[in-house]
């Protein structure tokens with residue numbers, strides 16, 4: 001996991017010493033960089049990524065807050081984009097590989113080196129980020145690449161993160177900031193940023209998956225069935241696969257940590273009504289006037 005044990009350059013050290021920092025969750029120290037909290041390794045990864053990543057017009061970038069549906073969207077986007085090469089069958093890569101190693105995580109891959117080779121990725125390249133919109137490498141914004149952003153009820157994100165943290169390190173948990181910028185960007189520039197919510201994706205998966213496919217330029221023909229991909233990527237299918245129940249991912253995290261309950265409103269078994277109210281009030285304050293409702 002991204003514990004920040006990378007070799008840091010002098011530039012990163014200088015920057016870290018100027019940033020607000022706090023005792024972290026899972027790590028001894030976290031740093032506030034461009035409005036979000038990161039480990040020292042990720043700060044270096046973000047710097048390297050911002051300076052060196054060159055987006056191609058054909059790229060597709062999945063942007064999410066951790067625990068808002070990244071694993072699901074990675075599976076769906078991978079299955080959608082490569083469905084000519086990998087039709088849904090017993091040989092589909094998602095049946096043998098956890099969705100995470102199939103889709104590179106930009107700023108994490110840049111932690112150890114400014115040179116990351118993405119040349120092996122099939123076209124169109126599909127990549128994931130947890131960066132807020134203002135922290136994205138400039139070429140992602142200036143090129144014609146597409147961004148799919150997924151958000152989720154902050155209470156479910158919070159509870160999901162809490163369980164994830166407890167699994168990784170039982171002692172401590174921490175709250176993550178709530179983002180709203182992608183919402184404005186998707187309204188300003190609907191051809192560039194597609195705003196997806198976990199809740200809508202759960203309630204009407206086929207409709208939403210078709211909308212995502214149209215947006216990234218691989219829409220379904222009248223004859224094509226979307227249901228196979230939806231079923232392949234469903235929580236029920238993915239979470240039962242041997243590859244997602246056993247073993248660890250290259251990032252050191254147990255594969256099954258990414259599959260817990262996969263429900264809307266799953267927070268109810270963990271959060272008290274009073275804590276839920278506090279989160280609702282904070283969300284309401286942060287999103288007031290945006291037009292975005294949870």
Ligand code: A3P
Pocket residue numbers: 064065066067068069070071072075156159160161163233234235236238258259260261262263266
């Ligand atoms: P819960 O902890 O509420 O169950 P991320 O992938 O961004 O880390 O988010 C993890 C959350 O998405 C977990 O939520 C996990 O169970 C859920 N999830 C993982 N795969 C899913 C799928 N195929 N369909 C629906 N939810 C999924």
